[in-house]
Amino acid sequence: MPLIINVIRIKHHLYNHVVYSDSEMSKRALDFYQEMNQRRSLREFSNREVAKSIISSIIQTASTSPSGAHKQPWKFCAVSSPEIKRKIRKAAELEEEENYRNRMSDEWKSDLEKMATDAHKPFLETAPWLIVVFKEVYGLDSLGRRHMHYYVNESVGIVCGFLLAAIHNAGLVALTHTPSPMNFLTEVLYEIHFVMTEKISGIFEV
Numbered sequence: 001m002p003l004i005i006n007v008i009r010i011k012h013h014l015y016n017h018v019v020y021s022d023s024e025m026s027k028r029a030l031d032f033y034q035e036m037n038q039r040r041s042l043r044e045f046s047n048r049e050v051a052k053s054i055i056s057s058i059i060q061t062a063s064t065s066p067s068g069a070h071k072q073p074w075k076f077c078a079v080s081s082p083e084i085k086r087k088i089r090k091a092a093e094l095e096e097e098e099n100y101r102n103r104m105s106d107e108w109k110s111d112l113e114k115m116a117t118d119a120h121k122p123f124l125e126t127a128p129w130l131i132v133v134f135k136e137v138y139g140l141d142s143l144g145r146r147h148m149h150y151y152v153n154e155s156v157g158i159v160c161g162f163l164l165a166a167i168h169n170a171g172l173v174a175l176t177h178t179p180s181p182m183n184f185l186t187e188v189l190y191e192i193h194f195v196m197t198e199k200i201s202g203i204f205e206v
């Protein structure tokens, strides 16, 4: 039973610190480095099904991330519907064609050469799940009043890091994908998700 203490009317749980010896800490630090060093961004995916419960646990892990004033200014939208994925791919590829043709600088394109990426994004349909991460620029209470969120970009960046680590830990792979601008995605997802206070931060194909 966790010990709960009231501090300034807010319930605080007593932190249970597990203490390791120096050698255990060294081993854990090295083991984790070796595990995380296996993670790679992949651009080809198997279409083998991944259970929704696994994606839920991964998102729960990501949500343990710290955030400015604990506002948790993020939302996740996990898409597995072939129809919606098809729409997202079609819209993303249109946007990417314009990026590669007119929007990206020569330096950017040259930096991307080693990744052999182009405007084709078949993985948006093949990957069993697309996890879209939204950042909530501000909060809304039940009366529709706006509330401040703090360090939104930093908090959402950290939550994405936790998300990638959780995906890797589960034995899955991901690509961080940031087609820009992402308005097309808001439009496609508007049909299934009411977006008002949120901006899309990135898509994670899993």
Ligand SMILES: Cc1cc2nc3c(=O)[nH]c(=O)nc-3n(C[C@H](O)[C@H](O)[C@H](O)COP(=O)(O)O)c2cc1C
Binding pocket: 039, 040, 041, 042, 043, 115, 117, 175, 176, 177, 178, 179
């Ligand atoms: C913020 C961010 C945006 C990225 N956007 C894209 C993207 O739009 N398309 C893509 O193919 N890879 C994208 N990547 C993946 C990077 O190319 C990749 O992380 C980098 O090459 C290092 O490879 P690794 O993840 O396998 O270590 C992005 C990564 C980050 C962190």
